[in-house]
Amino acid sequence: MIYEKKQQSSWIYLNRPEEMNSLSKKMTMEILQALEEIEQDDDIRVVILSGKGKAFCAGADLKELLRDLNKDPDGEKGILDYAEELFRKLNYLSKPLIVALNGVTLAGGLELAMTADIVVASEKTKIGDGHANFGVLPGGGGAVRLHKEIGINRAKYLLFTGDMFPAKEWKDYGFVHEVVPAEELNETAQKIADKVAAKSPLVLREMKRLVRDSADQKLDTSLRQELLSLKNHTHSYDFSEGLSAFSEKRTPEFKGY
Template sequence: MNGISPEVLAGLEAGLDRAERTPGVRAVVLASTGAAFCAGADLAHVRRLVAESGGHQAFLREAGRVLCRIEEFPLPVIAAVQGLALAGGLELLLCADLVVAAESARIGDAHANYGLLPGGGGSIRLPRRVGPARARYLLFTGDVRPAREFLDTDLVTAVVPDAELVAAVDRIVEKIARKSPSGLRRMKELVADGLEVPQSVGLRMELQQSAAHERSPDFEEGLSAFFAKRSPRFGDR
């Protein structure tokens, strides 16, 4: 069920390291195989950690650090979700920029079902994505809902038939890969930072980033391509 464990966290971070140091990589896809995208933390492992002094809290801090790195990663991050995304699995997809879900996907917090609290940001990020009222319902009831129910929120970008999930994500990645890497990085920063500051401050930040981007090779390449009536050839980030 792809439960979150120290090994899974290390694997996620290794994938980010590889993406960051490989020229030409333009996006990261979080995907899985099996019956679940991620069913949350391995509770047997959690029980062992709780028996150790400070073990569980150390695990939560490490999980939180990796999740923040995914959220703040300079490349666009897309979650391809099939099956269950519960508890820590929900917290994982909350860190993605885009979430493409299969019809089979079911999403929920589920911590309350076992007397647990979110420890990977679920109670903080979820209200920002689905609104406080719906977040409270999901957190308090532990309900698991079809992904399609979240299309009217900022949680799920698209829902597609299971057999088309990989192709649908590939199409999005192909579109992103044709864009300016430095431009996308700046856009991602602006969206994230802009949500945390007053609009007037965000608008000033946007102007500052726009001025900086005008000095980039990608800006010149984009304009040159437009006037030459050809596709732009952007460099690596």
């Protein structure tokens, strides 16, 4: 894994290009540590996840998974345990997450992409589920989340066949937000991150929570929570700063409280 800070955003690169950036225990632990630091760093407002080499991520390291299954039980966490922790951390990350797909995105790689708030991809990217190709079940949302992203019939086709399709088709599905030439991917992701980082961190965090929570709530409940959040937000500095900046015709300077 490679971790870089750029102004108010942080980049996390999966960096096992020779293994198509498959998730090993070591790399997963490194990503978890980076995410923990990001959550504690108020200077970081946006997170960007991408990969090095020709793949974004081909899922879990199946060789390591096989070793875990074949060894005697010793109470030590295996790759699936750390992967579960990683997906939980990403799903509940309080800061906006942009995933920049630089290449092959398969199985657990697709599940990683589904934790994103915004997905951009290079023209070279191909995306699919692929679990069925290896007799493996999804464990990070492939079967229970993909259909919410792209529709149930299309999701079942991808799950059952294991086929991969170009990022352009996934843009048509509504999953990928922008497809760009490979050499423009990082610049595009950074521009989006800079635009998002200029907004109120307080608003972004609460918006993200409301969107996530509303997925499994009745509409009336979600609307009440949204209104309550707005009422609470009116007491914040960022709310006052935003209205003042509007009145004074200037760019607001949000502080996140």
